[in-house]
Amino acid sequence: MYDYPDIKISGCQKCGQCCAKPNVLILLDRKAQQTIDKSLQDDWKGFPVMKSDKNGCAALDDKSCSIYDIRPFYCRVYPLDIREIDGRLTIISQTCEQLSCRIKDSEKDILKKITDFRKKDPEYFSNLKQLRYILSTDGTSF
Ligand code: SF4
Ligand code: SF4
Numbered sequence: 001m002y003d004y005p006d007i008k009i010s011g012c013q014k015c016g017q018c019c020a021k022p023n024v025l026i027l028l029d030r031k032a033q034q035t036i037d038k039s040l041q042d043d044w045k046g047f048p049v050m051k052s053d054k055n056g057c058a059a060l061d062d063k064s065c066s067i068y069d070i071r072p073f074y075c076r077v078y079p080l081d082i083r084e085i086d087g088r089l090t091i092i093s094q095t096c097e098q099l100s101c102r103i104k105d106s107e108k109d110i111l112k113k114i115t116d117f118r119k120k121d122p123e124y125f126s127n128l129k130q131l132r133y134i135l136s137t138d139g140t141s142f
Contacts, residue, residue, distance in 0.1 A: 001031050002120040005113035007077050008104035016063030017097045018078060020056035025049055027131055029124040032072035040067070047131050073117070073124065082114055084129055089114055 018024075028041065028048040040058045042051040050072065051058035059067045065075070079096035080103065082089055089111055094103050103110065118125050 001034065002117075004031070004073055004076050005117045007080070007110060007113060009079075009101055010104050011100045011102045012096075013098055013100050014063060015098055016056075016060060019060045019065065019075075020063075022052075022054045022056065024052045024056050025131070025135075026052070026057060026072060026074050027124070027128055029073040030121050032070070035070045036067060036072070045134065047127055073121070077114070080110065082110075083132070084125060089118070 025044060026049055028036070028050065033041065033048050036050075036059075040051050042049050057065075059065055059071075065071055079094060079101050080091060081093040083092050084090070091107055091110065095101065105113070
């Protein structure tokens with residue numbers, strides 16, 4: 001199984017706000033589907049996601065992630081919002097709810113790491129694109 005890219009992010013206040021959004025949608029990559037306990041996983045319109053409810057992600061324990069070491073790719077790159085535009089990966093945003101996180105890697109390094117990861121799990125990026133499209137049609141942010 002592949003390794004996750006090492007994206008360096010600093011300034012997280014560990015407030016847990018990003019994980020506590022009601023019914024937060026966290027898309028699961030292939031590795032996460034294999035390593036995270038099935039009781040924490042769900043299916044949303046055919047997409048593999050973390051289970052969540054009005055209190056946020058099912059893996060959130062108080063303000064901490066109870067599966068931090070095996071957290072999905074989506075959480076590892078947060079607050080980066082990386083999208084595929086005309087086939088090219090592009091960083092759209094780099095701020096979290098608290099506006100406190102800072103990305104330590106250069107944009108060029110991040111895009112290289114994410115591009116390498118996309119080769120390892122192309123289905124994740126395909127799902128991400130489809131999921132965003134579905135959500136954009138009803139105005140939901142993701
Ligand atoms: S990324 Fe931001 S919102 Fe999430 S826990 Fe850290 S400071 Fe809070
Ligand atoms: S898996 Fe962990 S880091 Fe990701 S949303 Fe859930 S609690 Fe937060």
